[in-house]
Amino acid sequence: MTIEAAGRLIAEANTMTCFSGAGLSAPSGVGTFRDPVGGWWTKYDPMKMASPEGFAEDPRLVMDWYAQRRHQIGNAEPNAAHRALAARMDITQVTQNTDDLLQRAGCRNVIQVHGDITADRCHANCGHVETIDLLKPPGLRRCPCGQHALRPDVVWFGEGLLPDIWNKAEAACRQCDVLLVVGTGAEVYPAAGLITLARNHNSHIIVVNTNPSGASEIADIELIGSVDDVLPALLKSD
Ligand code: BV8
16 A cells, blocks of 8 residues: 555656665665664764764774775665666655765766765865775875875764755755655764755655654654565656
């Protein structure tokens, strides 16, 4: 019943946005954060690995952790969920994921609210950015400006999201008829607030997750299942 009802909402929608999290890349073998088995936060303290304070305390440990994640992403391939989304160029992609699997599947103009793990930037924000080879991730090193070290071009806890990217994400979630909420625990703010923003603008909320999440309460339809099974079936445009 529910996947058919979700299919009807999607067929009737003029505008659609997909808001995704780490669960979208999980079938590609990329670690999630909060999954009780294998999630990164079961092994590491997020504040030590994904915050300016953690980087100040032990920058080498942080860069080593990102090197691990970069290897994992570099060896991963887009899965059937990424490809199902890429086949629907009418869906705007807003993702918390910092990997490049949506782009490698063919998605264009992906709005990455938490940044991009395929690049390093100057921690003093001098403007220097370096695209890195995910399979040969560089370690800790100074920015050519000499002011500070280079760090992953992502948003850490306690860091603000980039205003122009945030404004695009808000616009995409405010103006959509259907918001697909895919593979996210919906626990990290302000990103998770995009779901409520969409809801408050009368979007239909369709959640796809293997488990209940912070989005369950406000979902119109919640499809419990793996993204790589559910999305190809849900998005097939007959
Ligand atoms: C901000 C780095 C203010 C990027 C990440 C105390 C101190 C400081 C801040 C705070 C605080 N208390 C609260 C805050 C705010 C904080 C926050 O929300 N904390 C939470 C934990 C309570 N937010 C911030 O700090 C944000 N900044 O507020 O700044 C400010 C404003 C102006 C100026 C200056 C400052 C910044 C948040 C960004 C944090 N960065 N990581 C990186 O390295 O990747 S967090 C991390 O969580 C990732 O970015 C990730 O994107 C994000 C969300 O996680 P999910 O994607 O949802 O992944 P998760 O593992 O949680 O869930 C996976 C889901 O998938 C599960 O539901 C699972 O069931 C499902 N799943 C798994 N497999 C499948 C599946 N579903 C379907 N199919 C499958 N196969």
